[in-house]
Amino acid sequence: MAPDIVCIVRFIKNQTVQIDMSALRLSSPHYRRIAESLRHTLASGALRPGDRMISARRLADREQVSLPTALEALRCLEADGLIVARPRSGYFVCQRDISQEMLPVRALSGPVPVTLAAVARSLFSSAETRLIPLGAALPDPHWLPTDTLQRALQSASRRLDAHGQSYSLPPGRADLRNKIAARAAQWGACFGADDLVITAGATQALRLALRAVCQPGDAVAIEQPAYFGTLLLLEDLGLKALQIPTDLKEGLLLAPLADAIKQHRPAAVLASPTVQNPLGASMSVARKQELVALLEQAGIPLIEDDVYGDLAGEGQRPPACKAFDQSGNVIYCSSLSKTLAPGWRIGWIAAGRYHTQVLQARMAGDWAGAPLLEAATSDVLASGDYDRHLRRLKVRVADGVRAVIAQVEASFPKGTRVTAPEAGFLLWVELPPAVDALEVHRRALALGIGVSPGPLFSPAAELENFLRLNCANEPTTQLLNAVDQIGTICHELTTSSRPAGFEIIDGSEC
Numbered sequence: 001m002a003p004d005i006v007c008i009v010r011f012i013k014n015q016t017v018q019i020d021m022s023a024l025r026l027s028s029p030h031y032r033r034i035a036e037s038l039r040h041t042l043a044s045g046a047l048r049p050g051d052r053m054i055s056a057r058r059l060a061d062r063e064q065v066s067l068p069t070a071l072e073a074l075r076c077l078e079a080d081g082l083i084v085a086r087p088r089s090g091y092f093v094c095q096r097d098i099s100q101e102m103l104p105v106r107a108l109s110g111p112v113p114v115t116l117a118a119v120a121r122s123l124f125s126s127a128e129t130r131l132i133p134l135g136a137a138l139p140d141p142h143w144l145p146t147d148t149l150q151r152a153l154q155s156a157s158r159r160l161d162a163h164g165q166s167y168s169l170p171p172g173r174a175d176l177r178n179k180i181a182a183r184a185a186q187w188g189a190c191f192g193a194d195d196l197v198i199t200a201g202a203t204q205a206l207r208l209a210l211r212a213v214c215q216p217g218d219a220v221a222i223e224q225p226a227y228f229g230t231l232l233l234l235e236d237l238g239l240k241a242l243q244i245p246t247d248l249k250e251g252l253l254l255a256p257l258a259d260a261i262k263q264h265r266p267a268a269v270l271a272s273p274t275v276q277n278p279l280g281a282s283m284s285v286a287r288k289q290e291l292v293a294l295l296e297q298a299g300i301p302l303i304e305d306d307v308y309g310d311l312a313g314e315g316q317r318p319p320a321c322k323a324f325d326q327s328g329n330v331i332y333c334s335s336l337s338k339t340l341a342p343g344w345r346i347g348w349i350a351a352g353r354y355h356t357q358v359l360q361a362r363m364a365g366d367w368a369g370a371p372l373l374e375a376a377t378s379d380v381l382a383s384g385d386y387d388r389h390l391r392r393l394k395v396r397v398a399d400g401v402r403a404v405i406a407q408v409e410a411s412f413p414k415g416t417r418v419t420a421p422e423a424g425f426l427l428w429v430e431l432p433p434a435v436d437a438l439e440v441h442r443r444a445l446a447l448g449i450g451v452s453p454g455p456l457f458s459p460a461a462e463l464e465n466f467l468r469l470n471c472a473n474e475p476t477t478q479l480l481n482a483v484d485q486i487g488t489i490c491h492e493l494t495t496s497s498r499p500a501g502f503e504i505i506d507g508s509e510c
């Protein structure tokens with residue numbers, strides 16, 4: 001084939017495809033032909049990352065087509081992640097060399113105390129302020145099925161009458177536990193309604209699990225990086241963190257975990273094998289089985305945090321580790337906070353052989369739940385509305401992730417690396433070493449933008465040049481502009497040196 005009729009194009013995941021340009025010329029609509037020609041130009045290296053693309057108007061003039069046709073061609077390239085729109089500035093070439101690379105997996109070290117509470121307190125002091133929401137790991141409230149939730153509340157309120165305002169005593173309403181167990185059975189979970197305790201979100205479930213299997217001073221093996229809520233729980237309970245190297249695609253690495261078990265004998269392993277926060281990594285089914293077997297053999301309980309599990313998979317979600325638990329060694333914790341209604345605080349725990357301890361601790365601790373919210377949640381799960389909502393949510397989340405990745409590629413300094421998670425809505429961004437994420441956070445906050453700095457995800461506030469970005473928002477001009485502004489801050493900080501030492505940001509400044 002003659003070289004001038006073959007165009008080699010690199011798409012977002014580095015696949016290479018060959019396109020026969022002569023065939024396209026004959027059969028494609030104008031916009032596709034123009035898009036291919038632009039791709040050809042990009043592939044040739046004639047334009048560099050960060051360069052401005054030809055404007056839609058000039059493109060229309062040059063190609064003798066209408067403005068909408070030229071715009072459509074540019075949008076094709078945007079959809080492929082080759083260019084990105086910047087508000088009021090036009091399209092720019094993405095920095096393809098900064099993205100989609102593997103972030104380094106860190107080495108194993110021993111158990112360490114967690115000293116994160118003061119940092120977290122100062123960072124969360126801005127939580128009441130309305131920020132552009134790239135920080136907290138929450139779906140856009142407008143993406144939640146508010147009408148469905150309100151209808152379910154009204155119907156539950158009528159049904160429960162005055163009892164709606166009473167206590168829901170542990171283990172929680174049977175109708176809700178039945179629905180949760182039935183849904184979990186679809187991915188192979190081996191627990192029934194009687195094995196479940198309803199909790200105030202996954203956070204309470206995790207606390208109950210840790211209380212059931214650990215004593216103060218014990219080490220708990222966790223992923224590195226780890227969700228800061230887990231770290232704060234460890235700190236609060238006087239537990240040490242044993243950080244296990246975690247791969248951004250494969251999740252928790254089993255060989256280092258086996259070594260850590262031999263060397264340090266943790267009291268428990270607490271992990272999110274499906275859509276880990278902040279990496280977005282999911283373990284394969286085979287590796288989940290291996291993990292369950294490893295811990296069963298070692299006699300160490302696995303506390304499985306599955307709050308993002310429903311966001312995984314195209315149709316049916318993949319099984320959680322709990323599906324492979326024959327002996328009750330896996331303590332399964334989850335909630336609807338990431339998919340349905342964070343503020344309703346509906347979570348649950350299937351604690352296996354620790355069920356009685358957990359139930360007792362739930363009674364002694366928080367005593368009771370809210371019957372109205374439990375009954376309404378049960379209705380939503382029963383109606384099929386939750387599944388319909390999940391399907392829509394996953395599509396929106398994927399669009400949000402793609403748009404933010406493209407904007408990071410266009411706006412962040414060279415040397416930045418960003419994950420490309422298969423599921424979930426979080427991006428983990430490694431900034432050039434000189435960039436201090438806490439300073440990025442402080443400057444972004446001053447602009448009304450929320451981000452989660454890397455130090456939140458390690459026991460002693462390390463990971464200074466990492467950021468976590470929440471992408472579960474409509475990729476509006478305002479949102480992408482905010483990503484662009486964070487990029488500008490990072491550019492500024494690459495040229496100035498990192499401040500000496502760690503400084504806690506004073507909430508009042510924010």
Ligand SMILES: Cc1ncc(COP(=O)(O)O)c(C=O)c1O
Pocket residue numbers: 137200201202203204227229272277305307334335336337342346347
């Ligand atoms: C991994 C992980 N586990 C647990 C939680 C807390 O969930 P809940 O709001 O249900 O307590 C979060 C919230 O961000 C999370 O990311």
